[in-house]
Amino acid sequence: xxxxxxxxxxxxxxxxxxxxxxxxxxxxxxxxxxxxxxxxxxxxxxxxxxxxxxxxxxxxxxxxxxxxxxxxxxxxxxxxxxxxxxxxxxxxxxxxxxxxxxxxxxxxxxxxxxxxxxxxxxxxxxxxxxxxxxxxxxxxxxxxxxxxxxxxxxxxxxxxxxxxxxxxxxxxxxxxxxxxxxxxxxxxxxxxxxxxxxxxxxxxxxxxxxxxxxxxxxxxxxxxxxxxxxxxxxxxxxxxxxxxx
Numbered sequence: 001x002x003x004x005x006x007x008x009x010x011x012x013x014x015x016x017x018x019x020x021x022x023x024x025x026x027x028x029x030x031x032x033x034x035x036x037x038x039x040x041x042x043x044x045x046x047x048x049x050x051x052x053x054x055x056x057x058x059x060x061x062x063x064x065x066x067x068x069x070x071x072x073x074x075x076x077x078x079x080x081x082x083x084x085x086x087x088x089x090x091x092x093x094x095x096x097x098x099x100x101x102x103x104x105x106x107x108x109x110x111x112x113x114x115x116x117x118x119x120x121x122x123x124x125x126x127x128x129x130x131x132x133x134x135x136x137x138x139x140x141x142x143x144x145x146x147x148x149x150x151x152x153x154x155x156x157x158x159x160x161x162x163x164x165x166x167x168x169x170x171x172x173x174x175x176x177x178x179x180x181x182x183x184x185x186x187x188x189x190x191x192x193x194x195x196x197x198x199x200x201x202x203x204x205x206x207x208x209x210x211x212x213x214x215x216x217x218x219x220x221x222x223x224x225x226x227x228x229x230x231x232x233x234x235x236x237x238x239x240x241x242x243x244x245x
Contacts, residue, residue: 008044008057012067015039025064026057033204033217036086044069049204088221090214091207094131095225098123114239117232118171121184124229125168132161132211142208146194146218149187161211163187178240181233192226199223
């Protein structure tokens with residue numbers, strides 16, 4: 001998603017209801033994808049496809065109350081990082097659980113990197129598949145927006161969460177190691193290519209990696225996720241062949 005992010009201050013709010021009213025009004029605008037408003041700090045973080053002047057924003061909210069936007073403030077690096085984290089918080093939380101569980105599971109007197117990679121891939125697939133299973137049909141529709149395989153085989157999106165669930169289970173059980181690592185690369189590389197193409201075209205699409213329960217814009221973060229998994233799978237394949245010699 002290639003929205004610009006800008007911060008404004010707003011006066012005239014007297015309660016949380018005022019903040020919600022302004023948020024609802026702003027998000028009705030086609031160019032505004034998201035408006036984060038804090039009543040306590042009187043700040044508005046605006047995600048939009050165009051640069052708004054305060055005069056324009058004041059005209060938009062004039063009909064809902066006596067509120068006034070003040071001079072626009074550029075987002076500094078710290079605020080930008082905060083906004084980015086808030087946008088992709090569900091992904092960061094899910095990945096944190098994956099890392100913690102993998103570290104705990106891979107300790108057997110000493111830390112084992114091979115087990116860590118295997119557990120990471122297993123927990124990753126299982127946790128992310130459960131989130132997709134919440135609404136499989138809607139996931140398949142969202143997934144088809146960027147996955148080349150689903151574009152060619154529509155029903156692939158309906159079985160994809162189950163593929164992830166099976167792969168995750170096999171990784172945790174340490175069964176069919178060579179097959180599941182190759183399968184990981186086969187299913188993740190095409191969608192990574194599809195995501196890259198969509199981002200290059202600057203298309204605004206929601207990411208389906210956590211299903212449809214969260215409205216997370218497609219971004220480079222998903223590419224990093226997929227390439228990390230593919231890299232881990234490649235390392236595991238190399239380890240497999242080296243141990244077979």
